Amino acid sequence: MPLVDAPHLALSVGFWSDQFVNGLTTGSLYALIALGYTMVYGVLKMINFSHGEVFMLGSFAGYGILTAMGGNDISGVMVAVTILVALIGAMAVSAGTAAVVERIAYRPLRNAPRLAPLISAIGVSIFLQYLVLDQTDARAKFYPDIFPRGDFAAGPFDITYIQTFLIASSLAMMVFLYVIIQRTRMGRAIRAVAENPANASLMGVDVNRTIVMVFVLGAAMAGVAGVLHGLFFQTIRGSMGFLPGIKAFTAAVLGGIGSIPGAVAGGYALGFAETVGRELLNELPGVDLGNQWRDVIAFSLLVTILVFRPTGIFAERATSRA
Amino acid sequence: MNPIRQLGDTTVGRLPAAARWPLFLALVAMLPFLLSGVWIQMLFFVGLFIVLGLGLNVVVGFAGLLDLGYVAFFAAGAYSLGIMTSPGSPFDLNMNFWLVLPLGVLIAASFGVLLGLPVLPLRGDYLAIVTLGFGEIIRLFLVNREDVTAGSQGLSAIARPGIGSFRIETFTHWFYFILVAAVIVGFIASRLRDSRIGRAWEAIREDEDVAAAMGVNKVKYKLMAFAIGASVGGLGGVLYASFIGFINPAAFSLQVSIDVIAVVIIGGMGSTPGVILGSLVLVGFPRILQFKATADFLSKFEWLRDGLNGIIAAADTVVPGSIGRLPAASEWGRELSDDTRFIIFGALLVAIMVLRPEGLVPSRRRQLEFESDDQPVPAGGAA
Numbered sequence: 001m002p003l004v005d006a007p008h009l010a011l012s013v014g015f016w017s018d019q020f021v022n023g024l025t026t027g028s029l030y031a032l033i034a035l036g037y038t039m040v041y042g043v044l045k046m047i048n049f050s051h052g053e054v055f056m057l058g059s060f061a062g063y064g065i066l067t068a069m070g071g072n073d074i075s076g077v078m079v080a081v082t083i084l085v086a087l088i089g090a091m092a093v094s095a096g097t098a099a100v101v102e103r104i105a106y107r108p109l110r111n112a113p114r115l116a117p118l119i120s121a122i123g124v125s126i127f128l129q130y131l132v133l134d135q136t137d138a139r140a141k142f143y144p145d146i147f148p149r150g151d152f153a154a155g156p157f158d159i160t161y162i163q164t165f166l167i168a169s170s171l172a173m174m175v176f177l178y179v180i181i182q183r184t185r186m187g188r189a190i191r192a193v194a195e196n197p198a199n200a201s202l203m204g205v206d207v208n209r210t211i212v213m214v215f216v217l218g219a220a221m222a223g224v225a226g227v228l229h230g231l232f233f234q235t236i237r238g239s240m241g242f243l244p245g246i247k248a249f250t251a252a253v254l255g256g257i258g259s260i261p262g263a264v265a266g267g268y269a270l271g272f273a274e275t276v277g278r279e280l281l282n283e284l285p286g287v288d289l290g291n292q293w294r295d296v297i298a299f300s301l302l303v304t305i306l307v308f309r310p311t312g313i314f315a316e317r318a319t320s321r322a
Numbered sequence: 323m324n325p326i327r328q329l330g331d332t333t334v335g336r337l338p339a340a341a342r343w344p345l346f347l348a349l350v351a352m353l354p355f356l357l358s359g360v361w362i363q364m365l366f367f368v369g370l371f372i373v374l375g376l377g378l379n380v381v382v383g384f385a386g387l388l389d390l391g392y393v394a395f396f397a398a399g400a401y402s403l404g405i406m407t408s409p410g411s412p413f414d415l416n417m418n419f420w421l422v423l424p425l426g427v428l429i430a431a432s433f434g435v436l437l438g439l440p441v442l443p444l445r446g447d448y449l450a451i452v453t454l455g456f457g458e459i460i461r462l463f464l465v466n467r468e469d470v471t472a473g474s475q476g477l478s479a480i481a482r483p484g485i486g487s488f489r490i491e492t493f494t495h496w497f498y499f500i501l502v503a504a505v506i507v508g509f510i511a512s513r514l515r516d517s518r519i520g521r522a523w524e525a526i527r528e529d530e531d532v533a534a535a536m537g538v539n540k541v542k543y544k545l546m547a548f549a550i551g552a553s554v555g556g557l558g559g560v561l562y563a564s565f566i567g568f569i570n571p572a573a574f575s576l577q578v579s580i581d582v583i584a585v586v587i588i589g590g591m592g593s594t595p596g597v598i599l600g601s602l603v604l605v606g607f608p609r610i611l612q613f614k615a616t617a618d619f620l621s622k623f624e625w626l627r628d629g630l631n632g633i634i635a636a637a638d639t640v641v642p643g644s645i646g647r648l649p650a651a652s653e654w655g656r657e658l659s660d661d662t663r664f665i666i667f668g669a670l671l672v673a674i675m676v677l678r679p680e681g682l683v684p685s686r687r688r689q690l691e692f693e694s695d696d697q698p699v700p701a702g703g704a705a
Contacts, residue, residue: 047447105672114446115388116675119587122390122450123671126580130664138661242576246458249451296462299455306448307440 017156019275025163025232027271028170032225033248034255034263035177036098036218042194042258043214044110049121050101052245053128054094054219058226059236060132061093062086063141071144079146087169087227094223097128098215107208125241133238140237143230166228173224174264177217181260190214194258243295250302256312266312273301350501354494362493364609366565369500370558371605375585375597376507377554382583383592383685384515385547386527388450391457392582394437395430395552397464397574399559401471402426404569407481412469419483423560430556431549438548442541445530457579464571476570480563496565503561507554508594514550515592523547577664581605584667588674590681599683608663611655621652 033055040048065086066074074082105124109117151160181187189210192200201207229244230236251270255262274294281287281297305312354362374396381389403426406417441452464471471477483490483499490499514520522543525533534540563569581604589600610616631647638645649657674681 047451049450105676108676112675112679115386116679118388118447118450120672120675122583123668123675125668126664126671127668130661130668134661134665246451246455253448293462293466296459299459302455303440303452306444306452310443310448 013156014158016276016279018158019279020272021157021159021163023272023275024167024268025271026274027268028167029225029229029244029267030248030251030270031264031267032170032173032221032228033244034251034267035174035221035260036215037249037252038255038257038260038263039190039214039218041252042260043190043197043211044106044117046106046117047121047249048106048215048218049118049245050105050124050128051218051222051248052241052243053125053132054098054101054241055222055226055229055244055248056132056236056238056241057097057128058090058094058219058223059230059240060141060226061223062090062227062230063143063236065089066144066146072146074144074146079148082146083227083231087224090223090227091220092223094219094226095216098219099212102212102215107211129238129241131238136238138238140235143234143236145234147231162232166232169224169228173221177221178260180217186210186213190217246302247295247298250298250305253302253310254305254312259312262312269313270298270301273297347501347505351498354497359493360609360613362497364606364613366493366496366500367609368601368606369497369504370562370565371581371585371601372504372598373500373507373561374555374558374582375589375601376504376511376594377551377558378582378586379592379594379597380511380514380523380554381547381551382586384520384527385523385544387544387547388446389453389548389551390450390579390583391437391453391455391460392551392555393574393576393578394457394460395433395555396559396562396578396582397460398430398433398552399426399556400563400569400574401464401477401559402429402556403560403563404477404480405471408477409479410472410477412472417481419481419564422481423483423557426560427553427556430559431553433556434548434550434552435545437552438545442544454576454579457576461571461574461576464574471571474571476568478568480567480569482564482567500561503557507557512594519543519546580664580667584671588667588670588682590684593681593683593685596681596683596685600681603682604667608659611659613655616655617652620654621650623651623654627651 033051036051036054037048040046040051066082069082069085070078101124105120106117109120147162147165149161151158151163153159179187181190189200189205190213192203192205193207193210193214197207200210225244229240247270248267251266252263253266254269255264255266257263274297278294278297353365357365374392377395378389378392381387381392403419403422405411405413406415406422406425407419409416437453437456441449444452465474467473468475490496515523522533522538525536525538526540526543530540566573584604585597585600588604589598590596627648627650634645634647648654
């Protein structure tokens with residue numbers, strides 16, 4: 001701890017760097033979930049309302065795997081192994097759910113009137129959420145407390161191990177997705193379908209299969225986010241998909257919906273707005289926003305963006321208006 | 323023309339159109355002489371959701387604006403009455419019910435305009451998610467601003483209406499009260515639908531840009547739809563708060579929005595008979611499942627539960643303990659009407675959209691729209 005003349009300044013540096021790390025943590029989760037919204041929107045021009053629930057199911061899958069493999073008794077090198085298994089299992093469960101949902105609830109409605117797929121998606125969301133609430137008796141579940149505690153300092157930042165793991169694995173997933181989209185044949189197909197489904201189909205791209213892949217990839221990201229959320233916050237419940245879902249959507253809109261780098265940028269922007277931004281607002285005279293107003297900040301941001309700049313703040317090209 | 327619709331036209335069609343509604347209402351008005359207690363209470367809630375459904379129908383069915391935050395207006399009405407009449411309110415106003423009724427409706431309507439203004443340029447899915455957020459913000463406000471709403475503690479002893487020395491108190495009184503409200507709202511809604519305003523909404527619903535090009539004032543008519551829908555939601559809130567007598571934020575969750583939206587969509591967007599059927603099935607039936615009489619009746623099926631549990635036990639030998647057993651047969655009704663209700667609603671919303679997007683009792687015009695694909699709607703096909 002360096003010796004500083006003005007103790008309140010040292011305190012406030014620590015305070016702000018904490019807020020920064022918090023913003024980075026929640027921002028990573030928002031970014032991961034936002035990727036699913038933005039990819040589906042990119043190809044289908046629809047908001048996948050059930051995406052928050054896909055995230056929730058991933059979190060529960062991770063919980064199930066961790067508990068089945070020993071729960072709180074896991075220790076040593078097994079911690080790394082079980083967490084890896086949980087991440088992969090959650091990705092599989094989320095991706096499988098999304099693929100089934102696409103087949104049953106979205107594909108038959110691809111050419112239906114505008115409101116139909118939207119209502120169907122809301123139906124799926126309600127169905128999945130209450131299915132889990134019913135199975136868990138609406139009680140919270142607690143992730144096994146196996147992640148090593150502790151933190152280290154990097155310059156003015158104090159980062160716990162779990163935060164490091166969360167941020168690093170989120171970034172790794174984003175790079176993974178980027179490589180798939182930019183460097184593989186499937187990625188090229190996805191980009192082609194997003195550009196123009198009819199033309200892509202004429203070029204020999206299997207549009208239905210590509211759309212399923214978009215859902216699967218987005219859901220896998222959400223599944224990872226679900227496990228990371230569980231490891232970090234520990235408490236999970238059937239209704240947990242709603243708020244992160246709506247906020248990740250905000251993040252996707254913030255970055256320009258349909259754009260993958262935009263979703264990542266939007267996720268982090270929203271993460272910072274909720275933590276650093278709220279504290280900055282609290283610096284203003286007469287403002288005292290408690291933690292519970294975080295959600296209001298996110299919603300107000302959503303409305304403001306949608307009204308004044310529906311293409312998002314980082315949009316490269318103008319997409320059609322909201 | 324599909325054969326089912328022809329059948330409908332010939333059988334129902336024998337009764338002159340003008341006589342159908344009066345006859346139906348007369349039959350409904352006789353119900354309190356046939357039923358009692360919990361059944362009338364159940365019918366009050368059905369009536370309440372008919373009122374709410376008719377209001378949301380204006381927004382969703384007529385104008386095509388998917389509002390997922392309808393609970394906000396319901397809450398605005400309920401809290402108007404609560405804050406202005408409850409002795410426990412932070413403002414201690416103790417006003418009269420009849421004075422607050424129009425105020426509550428007005429306050430809810432202004433909430434509708436407040437929500438409507440920023441979302442005017444938005445369409446479809448963006449509108450849905452913003453209204454969802456709006457409903458949530460209202461709930462956060464109710465919980466957190468204890469100085470206005472008394473927070474999670476809630477407001478009790480909310481005023482009940484009376485005329486002279488006559489108080490509206492029993493379930494039967496309330497049944498007739500909600501019936502009158504539903505008839506008034508239904509009448510106004512149907513007159514609006516068939517008016518110039520209704521046609522403007524329809525034009526906006528079908529294609530905003532074309533509507534605007536034809537001289538429809540988008541801003542005015544969208545705001546009007548929001549305000550009318552919201553004021554009906556407010557009316558529902560006032561009636562609910564007065565009937566229940568106690569409100570707290572827990573009663574104004576997203577679930578109310580889901581209930582109303584399910585009533586409107588499953589019943590049939592834009593259709594009044596659809597809203598009535600939707601409320602009976604989605605609101606009435608789950609309440610019937612909770613009756614003690616239902617539990618008594620279901621307890622006769624203990625043998626069925628034993629049999630089913632036997633099958634489950636056989637299946638459970640694969641991974642022992644992985645599948646739960648069925649609860650006592652008498653509990654089935656309550657189980658089904660709880661969270662399970664929403665599982666069914668969700669599945670129903672998907673099923674309706676995929677299989678029968680016009681709803682159970684479609685409005686004539688909507689049905690044509692969904693059936694016609696891209697063919698032009700036949701001339702004179704409007705109801």
